[in-house]
Amino acid sequence: MAEASLHEKTAASKDGPLLNVRGLEAWYGDSQVLHGIDFDVKPGEVVTLLGRNGAGKTTTLKAIMGIMAKRKGSVQFQGKELINLAARHVARHGIAFCPEERGIFSSLSVKENLLLPPQIMPGGMSVEQIFELFPNLKERLGSQGTRLSGGEQQMLALGRIMRTGAKFLLLDEPSEGLAPVIIQQIGRTISRLKQDGFTIVLVEQNFHFASKVADRHFVVEHGKVIDMIPNDQLDSSIDKLHAYLGV
Amino acid sequence: MFEIFGIPSQALFGQLLLGLINGSFYAILSLGLAVIFGLLNIINFTHGAQYMLGAFVAWMLLTYFGIGYWWALILAPVLVAVTGVILERLLISRLYQLDHLYGLLLTFGVALIVQGVLRNHYGISGMPYSIPEELSGAMNLGFMFLPVYRGWVVVASLVVCLGTWFVIEKTRLGAYLRAATENPALVGAFGINVPRMITLTYGFGVALAAFAGVLAAPIYSVNPNMGADLIIVVFAVVVIGGMGSILGAIATGFGLGLVEGLTKVFYPEASSVVIFVIMAIVLLVKPAGLFGRAS
Numbered sequence: 301m302a303e304a305s306l307h308e309k310t311a312a313s314k315d316g317p318l319l320n321v322r323g324l325e326a327w328y329g330d331s332q333v334l335h336g337i338d339f340d341v342k343p344g345e346v347v348t349l350l351g352r353n354g355a356g357k358t359t360t361l362k363a364i365m366g367i368m369a370k371r372k373g374s375v376q377f378q379g380k381e382l383i384n385l386a387a388r389h390v391a392r393h394g395i396a397f398c399p400e401e402r403g404i405f406s407s408l409s410v411k412e413n414l415l416l417p418p419q420i421m422p423g424g425m426s427v428e429q430i431f432e433l434f435p436n437l438k439e440r441l442g443s444q445g446t447r448l449s450g451g452e453q454q455m456l457a458l459g460r461i462m463r464t465g466a467k468f469l470l471l472d473e474p475s476e477g478l479a480p481v482i483i484q485q486i487g488r489t490i491s492r493l494k495q496d497g498f499t500i501v502l503v504e505q506n507f508h509f510a511s512k513v514a515d516r517h518f519v520v521e522h523g524k525v526i527d528m529i530p531n532d533q534l535d536s537s538i539d540k541l542h543a544y545l546g547v
Numbered sequence: 548m549f550e551i552f553g554i555p556s557q558a559l560f561g562q563l564l565l566g567l568i569n570g571s572f573y574a575i576l577s578l579g580l581a582v583i584f585g586l587l588n589i590i591n592f593t594h595g596a597q598y599m600l601g602a603f604v605a606w607m608l609l610t611y612f613g614i615g616y617w618w619a620l621i622l623a624p625v626l627v628a629v630t631g632v633i634l635e636r637l638l639i640s641r642l643y644q645l646d647h648l649y650g651l652l653l654t655f656g657v658a659l660i661v662q663g664v665l666r667n668h669y670g671i672s673g674m675p676y677s678i679p680e681e682l683s684g685a686m687n688l689g690f691m692f693l694p695v696y697r698g699w700v701v702v703a704s705l706v707v708c709l710g711t712w713f714v715i716e717k718t719r720l721g722a723y724l725r726a727a728t729e730n731p732a733l734v735g736a737f738g739i740n741v742p743r744m745i746t747l748t749y750g751f752g753v754a755l756a757a758f759a760g761v762l763a764a765p766i767y768s769v770n771p772n773m774g775a776d777l778i779i780v781v782f783a784v785v786v787i788g789g790m791g792s793i794l795g796a797i798a799t800g801f802g803l804g805l806v807e808g809l810t811k812v813f814y815p816e817a818s819s820v821v822i823f824v825i826m827a828i829v830l831l832v833k834p835a836g837l838f839g840r841a842s
Contacts, residue, residue: 367732391738403733407725415719416726417737464737 318343318468318499319364324373324383325523326356326363333359335523336373346490346500348510351520352546357503358400360520361470364501365397366390377468394421396466400473400503402457406446410437413445413456417464424465433489434459451482458489468499475506487513507545519544554812560691562808568697568766570804571704572598572759574797576781577788578708579755581796582715584785585728586748589639589650593631595778596658597753599771600627601760603665606676606769616679616765623761624754631753635746658775665771673768700762707758708797715793724748783826789839799837 317340324337334356341347349357363371366387375382382390391397396417405413414427414437431438434455440448448456454474461469474490475483483506490500490513504510510517511534519527521544529537576598583591604626605619614622634657642649682696715721727734727741735741760774767773788799803822811818829837 365736367736387732387735388738388740391736397733397736399733403730405726405729407729408722412719412722416722416734418739420738461737 316343317341318345318378319501320374320376321360321364322374322376324360324363324375325371326359326368327370328359328368333523334363334371334373337363337520337523337525339518339525339528341499341501344494344497344499345516346494346502346514347516347518348502348504348514349520349525350504350507350510350517350541350545353505355520356523357520358472359523361397361472361501361503364390365395365470367397391464391466392420394466395468395470396420396461396464397470398457398461398472398474400476402453404445404448404453404456406444408445409441410443410445410448410456411441414441414460414463417460419463419465421465423467425459425462427463430459430462433462433492451478451485454478454482454486455489458486462493467497468501469493470501472503473505474502475504475509483509507541517541552813557691559812562812563805564691564693564697564808565811566805566808567701567801568804569807570801571701572763572777572800573781573784573804574708574800575704575755575759575762576777577785577796577800578711578793579752579759580781580785581788581790581793582711582755583749583752584790586724586731586745587635587639587643587650588647589642589654590647590782591749591752592651592655592778593634593658593661594654594752594756594781595774595776596661597627597631597756597774598760598763598777599665599774600630600661601757602676602764602767602769602773603669603760603771604757605761605764606674609676610674616761620758620761624757627757627760628750628754632746632750635749639749640742640746662771662775669771671770671772673770673773676764676769678765696765700766703762704759707755708800711755712793712797780822783822785836786826787822787829787836789836792836792838795836795838 319341321337321339324334325332326334337356337360339347349360351357359368362368364375364382366382366385366389371383373383377393377395380393382393405416408416414430436452437455437459440452445456446453458471458474474486478486487509490502493500494513502510502514511531515531517529517531517534518525519529519541527540527544529541534541576594580591580594583589601623604623605616608614608619608622609616638653638657639650642653678696682699685692685694686698715724723734723739723744727739727744731741763773784799784803785796787803788795803825806825807818807821810821817824
C-alpha cells in the first residue's frame with residue numbers, strides 16, 4: 301500500500317529531477333545491503349533519508365558517490381548515468397560527500413584539511429566566506445585536524461566541500477553526537493546552503509533536526525525506500541513515521 | 548693526533564664517517580620504503596634490487612653509452628622508476644585487495660628474478676665504477692682526512708631526504724599524499740585520482756632507491772648482490788624507526804649508521820649485529836617503532 305502511493309508520488313515529480321535513483325543495489329562483500337533503492341531529488345531541494353540503524357541510508361550515499369565497490373541499478377545525475385563511475389569521476393560531476401565519521405585527516409592541519417578537496421567547478425565559496433560561516437575554524441588553522449572538537453570537525457567537514465563548487469551535497473548525519481547549540485548552527489548552515497541553491501541529501505537519525513531543514517523525507521527499511529513523506533504532511537504522518545522508525 | 552677513550556681520534560672519526568655513509572644509505576632506502584608502505588600498504592621487498600639496479604644502470608650508462616656520473620645521478624633513478632611504475636601497474640596493483648603478505652611475496656619474487664638475471668649475466672665479482680674527477684681526492688679537516696666523495700654522499704643524501712620530507716609534510720602535493728595514506732576512499736570521493744597517485748608514489752620510492760644505488764656505485768663495487776646484502780639491515784632500520792614516519796625513517800637511518808660505526812670502534816665483534824640487537828629491544832619495548840604510531 302505504501303509502495304503504491306510512493307510510486308504515484310515519485311512518478312508525479314516529473315519536472316526534471318536533478319538526481320534520479322532507480323533500483324539501486326549494493327553489497328559489502330557477499331552481503332547485499334541495498335535491495336533496490338528508488339528516490340529522486342529536485343533541483344534546490346533538501347531531502348532526508350530516514351530509517352533505523354542498518355537500514356541502508358549511509359550505504360545509499362556511498363553507492364551514489366561510487367565508493368561502494370559492488371553496486372547495480374541506476375543513478376542518474378543531470379540525466380547522466382553514474383552507476384559505473386569511480387568516486388573521483390562522480391565527484392567531478394559536482395557531487396560532494398561528507399561522511400558520517402566526518403573524515404577529518406589527522407595528519408593534516410585544519411588549513412590543509414580545508415584546502416584538500418580540489419575545486420571541481422567555479423562558484424564555490426571562498427575561504428573567507430567559510431570563515432564567516434564558521435569563525436571557529438579561522439582561529440584553529442594551524443591545529444592538527446583531529447584536535448578540533450566534534451562540532452568544529454563537522455564545520456570543517458562541511459566547509460571544505462563548500463569550497464569545491466559542487467552544488468549537490470550528500471551529508472551523512474551532520475548532527476550526530478553534537479551539542480544542541482552546534483546542531484542549531486549546522487541547521488542554519490544547511491538552510492543557508494539551500495537558499496544559495498544547493499541541493500542536499502541528508503541522512504539523519506535526529507528526526508527533529510531533519511524536520512526543520514528538509515522538504516521531503518524518504519523512509520528506508522531493509523535496503524529499500526518504503527515511503528515518502530512531504531515535510532508539510534509530517535505532523536499528520538507522525539504516527540506512521542514513529543512506527544517506521546520504531547521510536 | 549689525540550685520543551678519545553683510549554681510541555686514536557683518526558680511527559674514531561674514520562669509523563664515524565663510515566657510519567655516517569652507511570647511515571646515508573639506510574636513510575634514503577628506509578625513507579623510500581616508508582613512503583611506499585604508507586600509501587600502498589605493501590612492504591616493497593624489491594627495494595634492494597632497485598637500489599642495485601640504480602648502480603647497474605649508472606654503470607651501463609657509462610660503459611655502453613659513455614654517459615658519466617652526473618647525468619647518471621638523474622637518468623638512472625628516472626629509468627629505474629619507470630620500471631617500478633610498470634611493475635606497479637602490471638602486477639602490484641592487482642594485489643591491493645588481498646592480504647599484505649601477497650605484496651611482500653610478489654616483490655620478493657621480483658627481486659630474486661632481477662638479481663638472478665643480472666648475476667647470470669655479470670657474475671658476482673663486481674664491476675668498478677670510478678669516482679667522478681670533481682669529487683676525487685680528500686680534504687684535511689684538521690682532525691681527520693675526509694675523502695671528498697664520501698662527504699658528497701652524506702650531503703647529497705641529507706639534501707634528498709630533507710627535500711622529500713619537505714615535500715611530504717609542507718606542500719599541497721604532500722597533503723594529498725598524507726590524506727590518501729589515511730583514507731584513500733574519501734580522497735577519491737573529492738575527485739582526486741588516487742590510483743595515479745599510488746603509481747607515482749611507488750615510482751618515487753623506487754627512484755629514491757636507485758638514487759642511493761648511483762651514490763653507492765663508486766664506493767662499493769657494482770654487483771648484483773649489493774642490494775640483497777644491504778636491504779636486510781634497512782628493514783631492521785625501518786622496524787626500529789617505525790613504518791610510515793618520514794622524519795623517523797631519516798633520523799633512524801643516520802642514527803643507526805653512527806651507532807654501527809661506534810660499535811666498530813669500541814667492540815668490533817658486535818658491529819654486524821648491533822642493529823638487530825637494537826631492533827629486538829625496540830620491538831620488545833615499543834613494537835610500533837621509535838617514531839611509529841601504534842594503530
